[in-house]
Amino acid sequence: MSTLPSSHLRLTAVDTESTVRIELRGDLDYDNADLLLEAVTDKLTAHPRLRDLHLGCAGLGAVDSTGLSILLMVRRRTDAAHVSLHLEDMTPALDRLLTITGSREYLTSLAADTARESTGSEELRADTEE
Numbered sequence: 001m002s003t004l005p006s007s008h009l010r011l012t013a014v015d016t017e018s019t020v021r022i023e024l025r026g027d028l029d030y031d032n033a034d035l036l037l038e039a040v041t042d043k044l045t046a047h048p049r050l051r052d053l054h055l056g057c058a059g060l061g062a063v064d065s066t067g068l069s070i071l072l073m074v075r076r077r078t079d080a081a082h083v084s085l086h087l088e089d090m091t092p093a094l095d096r097l098l099t100i101t102g103s104r105e106y107l108t109s110l111a112a113d114t115a116r117e118s119t120g121s122e123e124l125r126a127d128t129e130e
Contacts, residue, residue, distance in 0.1 A: 008032050010059075011039050018051045025059035028067030037070050037077075044081045053078050058089035063097055075107055084110060 009026040020043045028036060044050060055074075063071075071087075078085040087108055090098075098104035 009035055011035060013039065013043065015043065015047065017047065017049050019054065020047060020050060020052075021054040021056060023056040023059060027061040027063070028070065029062055029064040030066040033064075033067045033070040037073055040074050040077060044077060044083065050081070050083050052084045052086060054086045054088055056088050057091060057094055060091055060094055063094055068097060068101060068103065071107060072103060 009024065009028060009032040012023040012025070014021045022036075022039060022043070024036065026032075040053065043053065053074075075085050085107070087094075095104070098107060
């Protein structure tokens, strides 16, 4: 377990070979949202077999437009790395922001290639069982 330093945003990460969970505590705003993107980028690089990235949002305070932009960029990077992004324990304020901006479904749904991989593997298993 490691804690990534920040004056207003504290990120605590727990890693396994295929899963990383980052707990967010504080504000995800102009002053420090880059810390989250750096942490996610580092985790994606350090874990080539990563399948799931969980962001624990229960301790998240304010999220401004820069914070929202970083969350969208995190999604693009996880998609590019074929890693499923999971936003967990969203605060009511974060949920409202994502709903109002129309980004909730994008940030909380499975990526198209992840959904195809799941479907493809199920179809493959069904074919081999017959």
